[in-house]
Amino acid sequence: MFVQKAKSKLWIAWILVLPVLIIRGFTVIYPIFETIRISFYDVRLLRGLNQFVGLQNYFKVFTDPKVLETIEFTLIFVISSMTLHILLGVLLALILNMKFKAKKFLRTIVLIPWAMPMVVIGMAAKWGFNNEYGLVNDFIRRFVPNFELSWLIHSDTARAAVIAMDIWKNLPFFAILILAGLQFIPTELYEAAMVDGATKVQAFFKITLPLIVKNIMVLSIPFTMWRLASFDIVYSMTSGGPGSSTELIAYRITTEVFTNLNLGYGATLAVLLFIVMVVFSTTNLYFINKK
Known part of the structure; x- marks a missing residue:
């Protein structure tokens, strides 16, 4: 009886925790995926570049x-x-x-x-x-x-x-x-x-x-x-x-x-x-x- 009553009120706990999960998702998960996305681009703020280069940045690491x-x-x-x-x-x-x-x-x-x-x-x-x-x-x-x-x-x-x-x-x-x-x-x-x-x-x-x-x-x-x-x-x-x-x-x-404002390579x-x-x-x- 107690277990069933606790499960019926589980949605209240999720509502209370949801704001924290959203904030953590925005501050942790989103930056990770955004960093991964930028790593496939040549983003150089000084030159105004924002070009998709695929794995070129990754190949460059092993020759730099x-x-x-x-x-x-x-x-x-x-x-x-x-x-x-x-x-x-x-x-x-x-x-x-x-x-x-x-x-x-x-x-x-x-x-x-x-x-x-x-x-x-x-x-x-x-x-x-x-x-x-x-x-x-x-x-x-x-x-x-x-x-x-x-x-x-x-x-x-x-x-x-x-x-x-x-x-x-x-x-x-x-x-x-x-x-x-x-x-x-x-x-x-x-x-x-x-x-x-x-x-x-x-x-x-x-x-x-x-x-x-x-x-x-x-x-x-x-x-x-x-x-x-x-x-x-x-x-x-x-x-x-x-x-x-x-x-x-x-x-x-x-x-x-x-310093170099080379966001793609840094990512x-x-x-x-x-x-x-x-x-x-x-x-x-x-x-x-x-x-």
Whole structure:
């Protein structure tokens, strides 16, 4: 009786939810389909072009040297950053999970970099990596006198600096989330392992790692998405330079759309990025559920 009465009033719930669904559809679904549609056109506002070109924009992506360099650094950035996030994040989480004085205080202050806006960090990093008065070179000179290196002028060092600042900001948050998973591991498992003669290293690989590996895989999805869509660190720190060596795909999309006013090509890059993100997340979720 109660179920039938609830079903009879289900239309009221749909009426109440309908405005939200319409707004979300207009602000999310419509832009996606519009972006896909524009990607098949050559839309250049400076030239007044709005011409259907089919898959020409997609073919151009794989022959454009600037975009290929951008894709190269995006892959390097995502793979390097996520690998170090996982390795260092687990290590930092294990340290924060130890029993020592001021543990709560350390857990609090370790989140300060994550709480800072990335634009502020990028602008500060631009000063910090300066050859003459930067904090980084000043620290190195205390151990290596007369050390000289203009980090953001050379491609390789500029890329390394961008990756380092991304890790410095987001690693604490990743570690805290891993720490939350460590808190749910029963201490009885470690006590039983110690009784059986297991060392701490063996306990980590036989107990800790198997129990948090799913947490790591789940966290890797949003963190990888954020790396793929990173824009602010490059914008505020290097502006894509030197040349286009530190451009990420999201920064290239912004440049094409808002600087070059090349809407069709920018939409094409956005669609390809969207496809990559969907494939990655779907594949990762498949393996998580399978495991």
